[in-house]
Every structure is written in structure tokens, then in C-alpha cells.
Amino acid sequence: MAAFGTEFMPTMAQSHYQNGLWTRPTIVPLNTLQLHPGAHVLHYASTCFEGLKAFRHQDGSVHIFRLPANIARMQQSSRLLGMPEPDAQLLEQMIIDLLKQYLDKVPEPPGSMYIRPTHIGTEATIGKAAAPTSESLLYVLLSPVGDYFAGGAKPLRLLLETENMRCAAHMGIIKGGGNYASALPHILQAQREHKADQVLFCPGGDVQETGAANFLLIDGNEVITRSLDSSFLHGITRDSILTLAADLGMSVSERELSVEELIERAAKPHCEAALSGTAAVLTPVGTLLYKGCEIQVGTGQLGPTTERLRSALNAVQWGQSPDRHGWLTKV
Structure with missing residues (x-):
């Protein structure tokens, strides 16, 4: 199979927002996207997107994972960017x-169909640097x-960035x-x-997220992650993992986490760390890079709790465990 995210189905669904209304959705060839060179998105970054997956179950049925949550987040992103808010039923x-x-075309597990809803501002104007697209x-x-x-x-190497x-x-x-x-x-x-795989942004010593995923620290039976605020993405995979961790009897702590505490806990032999996201669910973190030092997280390898949590989520997505939280939408 081609590299992740480089193969596309030949058609796409689309709807335009014009004169205060959304047009009836249509399915068109993939190569029909046309933009005016003055489109708002090209000059003032009026764009947001979502990433979610559909999975094939053993009986052949196909289910979308956490569709309402992704739609709600796209509505929020659009609203905060001053863009027309997509209608939930429409999307x-x-x-x-x-x-x-x-x-x-939906692959068998562990494969899936990745779904990418995208919203862009199309008004032809280069005079709206301080105004939203209509x-x-x-x-x-x-x-x-x-x-x-x-x-x-493969366990990742994360550079801790405290200045930016x-x-x-x-x-x-x-x-x-x-x-x-x-x-x-x-x-x-x-x-x-530094030969790092990603950057863990910790402005002022406050551990937040990496460039493309949320960060979780697993210390024994406790999962620690930054409490939600407007400064970082409210990951749906993050939320799913925390919910399943609680279901498994683990303690979930959503709170501030300092770089000092992270380094202290990471040195414990049983400690684990992971990044959560739609693509990889949970990716293990093996090494932290900070002030010229390499700090091994636990054993430096994929830990048993990270593997257990990832497997628990996959089992729901693949229809191998009961969907107790109503996360699946059958197509």
C-alpha cells in the first residue's frame, strides 16, 4: 500500500456556502477543485480540517469511529476562524x-479508510486581512x-522545547x-x-503537546496529561484513550505537568510515555532530549500499558470489543 495519506479515492463530496446558505452536497471527481487566485484561504489561512477513520468489522460491515465528535470539532474550528459553521447533518x-x-475499498484491520473533511474560505478578495470570508x-x-x-x-525521540x-x-x-x-x-x-522525531512543546516549562499529537505520561496505574484549555488541540483519540484507561481501572490525571516532573517520572523503570492521534492511536516515546541530555523513558521501548491501551481502542474500532460508549456509526 502507498505511503500513509498519499492514495485517494477518485471522487470527493462537496458543498459550497454562498449567499448565507449551504448548497446541496454533490459528489464530484477529485480533480475538480478550482480556486480563484485571490481566494481568502490562499492569503489569510481560512482553513480547517478533521481526520477520522472508518473500519471494517469481521462481518463485513463498515463503521466510522467517533463521527459526531469530529463534526463538532470542525464546527468549533470553523466558528473560531470566523468561517461559516458547517451544518452537522450536512457534513x-x-x-x-x-x-x-x-x-x-475499506481495508481489513489493521488498515482503515482515512476520512479528511476540509473547510476553506473561497471568497475572491485580497482586502480582507482583518475580516472573515463570506x-x-x-x-x-x-x-x-x-x-x-x-x-x-518504533519508540520516538522527543526534543523538549521550553522557549516556544x-x-x-x-x-x-x-x-x-x-x-x-x-x-x-x-x-x-x-x-x-538533534535527530529528534518530534518536538514536545513545553512553553515556560509547561508540558503541552507535540507538533501533531497529544502527549500522555503513564506512571504505573496513572495516566497524566495536560488539562484542556485553548492553547492546544483537544484530541479525540486522547479523549478515547483516557476513557478506556478509566474503564480499565486506571487513574486519569488531567492537570498541569512540568518539565521537571516529567523528567523525574520518566527515569522510573516502569514509566511509559506516548503520543496519541488518529493515525497511530498511541505511539511510544523512548527518549526525551533536554538541555543536551538524552533521558530514557522507562525501558526506552514500547511499554505494556501503552500496548494495552492501544489494543483496547483498536478492539472497539475493529468490532472485537463492545462499543460501550456509542463511538461507532454504522455506514
């Missing part, structure tokens, strides 16, 4: 109608993806392209100078 219909055309386009892409860990779950934030503090809650672009220079520098 759900677009996703389901498009996916129904490609049910036979027109926009909502579209949905599908991309079949394989096992993220096809070569095994991932993005502007009031923008962190938005799943928008600008936030990822803001983190990229720090990530590239960390890769080049």
Missing part, C-alpha cells in the same frame, strides 16, 4: 454518502491506509493548517540538529 451526510460508494467550500476526501506500525512501533509554543495560544484549540505550519520550523530544526 455527516457528505461523509456517509461518499463512503458508501467505496465500502469495498464564501467557503466544504469537501471530504477518502484515503485507504494500512497499518501505521507495519514495521513495528506550537502556535499562538488562542489558536491551539483549532485544527487548522496554520498551526501545523507554525510548528514545522521547530520540528525540522530538532530533526536536523
